[in-house]
Amino acid sequence: MSVSPSSSGGAVRERPRVGRGPSRPRGGGRKSNGAPRPYGRSSGTPWLYLAPALVVLGGLLVYPVYQLGLISFLEYTQAQVSGGEPTTFKGFGNYAELFGDAQFWRVLLATVVFAAACVVSTLAVGCALAVLLTRVRALPRLALMLAALGAWATPAVTGSTVWLLLFDPDFGPVNRMLGLGDHSWTYGRYSAFALVLLEVVWCSFPFVMVTVYAGIRAVPSEVLEAAALDGASQWRIWRSVLAPMLRPILVVVTIQSVIWDFKVFTQIYVMTNGGGIAGQNLVLNVYAYQKAFASSQYSLGSAIGVVMLLILLAVTLVYLRLLRRQGEEL
Amino acid sequence: MKLAPRLAVLLAAAVVTATACAPQTSDNSSSGEDEKSGTLRVWLFQEVNTKPKEKVVDAVLADFEKAHEDTKVDVEYIPVETRAQRIKAAFNDPDSAPDVIEYGNTDTAGYVKDGGLLNITEEFGAWDEAKDTDPTARQSVTVDGKIYGAPYFVGVRALYYRTDVFDELGLAAPKSLDELASTAKKIRDAKPDLYGIAVGGAYTYGAMPFIWANGGELATGKGGSYASAIDSAAAQKGIKAYTSLFGDDNCPAAKCAGMGGNDTVTAFASGKAAMAIGGDFSRQAVDAGKAKGKYAVVPLPGVKSGSIAPAFAGGNNIGVLKSTSHRTLAVDLMKRLASKETQGEMFDAMGFLPTFTDVRQRVAAEEPFVKPFVDTLAAGTEFVPASAAWATIDSSQVLPTMFQEVVSGKKDVGGAAGDAARKMDDAFGSAG
């Protein structure tokens, strides 16, 4: 099962070449000798392979997304759902209502800032610990790896409730250790967000750590040794040697973190009891859910969903640009 | 690769058949069927302690199953907090919907508008026990003159207080809302580990008497059209009175802003509060805690000394879903669950106040505990706007948000009440 680490090493080694030649070396190579296959008589083969995935995604993802977009242009509340009243087309009415609502902008801002904080903290912790993993012997490495896998394995609902108990004003050990008395962490807006942030970082840094660690292991040791012999500091080795080589991996974990953290739902929902005091801890995903299900304003909830999708799409475009600038092909 | 394409075609066909251009709606017309045997599903609410309720219900179901051959009843106790979603889902999928449900009387108008409840005016009229139903309770199952269920119990709230604490500090039960506030602060001062009175930012039905006692109203209007009155001067006075109870001198905002009705009762029951606004239905929960035997109940006082604040006439009903395919059986089961006999037993088990005037008088005579609640009922009660919009206002937490905004200092009373009024008017407007 050693295919992947060694080959990923290969890929990293290839990187400088990519930088030099603007033509896509690997893609070009494949086109000439890869495309005509001995058994490639039917060009339908890839579509055959893709068929199950496309059917499932088409039916259970694309179609619902289409419905989501459609609903966001309609007047659609419980009365319409149960057939009591006909659905009417509202055009951009739902969006106008949404954009005219000060709370939406507050929630949007909170979501962006919160997600950014989560991504930055997760990446910082994950990368730092990945580097740390390469600096220690087997036993501490195993301990850290197991602890991280434990955090990763913990279901979001469970993790949220455990963190709530840890920080519970009456029964939690944290306040006792810090001597905070019965300070309530979920009352203040920022302390509630901070608490959720800690939980999110706790359960999502392992993905970054393990991935980056696997990436560092694939970096040829001679490079690092050479850098160390030159007397470069740890920070410099990271900045000038590791980070550039790990860039594709970092881009992937960043984009994944952005996708996941922007859509945080369970943690906010459970830890702040559905959005906090007077809705102060709402993020877009929870806000959409509350609008749709608590208030039965399905069309507004859908409009929020569409806005989220568009924002994430913008992020994807940036990501694709980044990949392309590196001369990557998809 | 023989299987894959076939499977794909099959799945694709399935997708195509399910695809319609318009978003889905459900056909909520009644099924028209009336099977005389089979399985009936019943949803009742979970309580703080559901066991005694289960016992009473099980006895009723046993009799019912004996009376009807080849019938079985599946009963499920659903959590109150998430009831809105569950019940809406049931309306949207008749196949998995229950036949009989318990529902809060504030939800009646909304469920009827959603087309979920069965009109049983005829059966109710023919039911001989129904004539003793108290008019307020009857009102709570009526929409536009048609009846959509049988009242199950009435719920009315009053002031619970700890007799031992009051005796120790030489205090008397408060006679007015001002006295209530000053008493609470005295207690907190003398006993800093107790809340004077446990209040909750999300405890709408505990807060509303403060608004009504000050002459305020939630909304004005009749029939279909309502307008919010939550930002009127009188209502704002009530909001101020209620929110002034949050603070380190009574119930610290950090703890109490997020509490709901059950939290305040739990705090009282576990001995963390000297007073709380609890319902007749809270008795069993309080008796299960540390406060057992050390408390008394008086009506929640009004503004004038000696008066009683108008209470919210809460309570639950039992209804039949329109989608049932066992109409006769379901209606019979509803009658049995809400009968005089069952209500009497439910009172003994859970302390739920019966909706039949004669049964209520009987239990009040036997059980002095009920007196303050019956007095409160007699002094006049208020109800939430009888509009389908109320379910939306309630479930989108308009009023809790308002109280929490004031309590946590995010907005002043005027600003928070103004916002709440705007949201309420939106809801009234879209509910028509």
Place this chain on the structure above:
Amino acid sequence: MNLPRVRVRRPWRLAAEASALLISVVVAFPLYWMVLSAFKPAGEVESTEPRPWTLAPSLDSFRRVFGQQEFGRYFLNSLLVAGTVVIASALIAFLAATAVTRFRFRFRTTLLIMFLVAQMVPVEALTIPLFFLMRDFGQLNTLGSLILPHIAFSLPFAIWMLRGFVKAVPEALEEAAYIDGASRRRFLWQILFPLVFPGLVATSVFSFISTWNDFLFAKSFIISDTSQSTLPMALLVFYKPDDPDWGGVMAASTVMTIPVLVFFVLVQRRLVSGLGGAVKD
């Protein structure tokens, strides 16, 4: 495990190892507290003097959890749902990843971008359309209503991750196989599949976790048939926002976390190598 490759000076290494151990303790602490609280007797969990140990471990909380109606059934349901999703999405994703990496065809890039975009869909917002879709399939109230959407939501990420693995298998190998007379199907299942297997394992971790943890769909689609309930629903029974039964919540959480932990420990080695292979481009 041929590390450390860089010679680190001794005091530095000791400091690094000490902090690694310290961090492991901090990271593991919430899990420790969860298990501890599950074993604490009732009075101790809700005590204002929390202690990091217990002298009288008790199984009461676990008894409450398992005494809940049909807890074993919920557990099996969860396993069934997660297992089906893992296997189905792994197979489907394997085929799709093979198609997009080992073939050139029109719309290939478009498709890849679509797979990336598909990951961005906020799942929670799709609950409503999916509800009606499931109803029309007659799947509401059955485990199928949980399995189908989760397959769909696991696929895009799985395909995206598996690409790297399929790409890593040298093309020469494929050509050699064909020259040896292997059919396309034989190459796919007997040569490519075993080679990509570690990647499938790494991928399945994600689909397993997201399916195992789901409570939103379970809450929305399993309307009235409690025999089709899953574990997270059972956990929520103990977590009433008003007055959580912390002992019960922690015991249920422990029960819910253990299968995932076992799964992780089983695949741990492959996961580390797998992620390294998957994220490279």
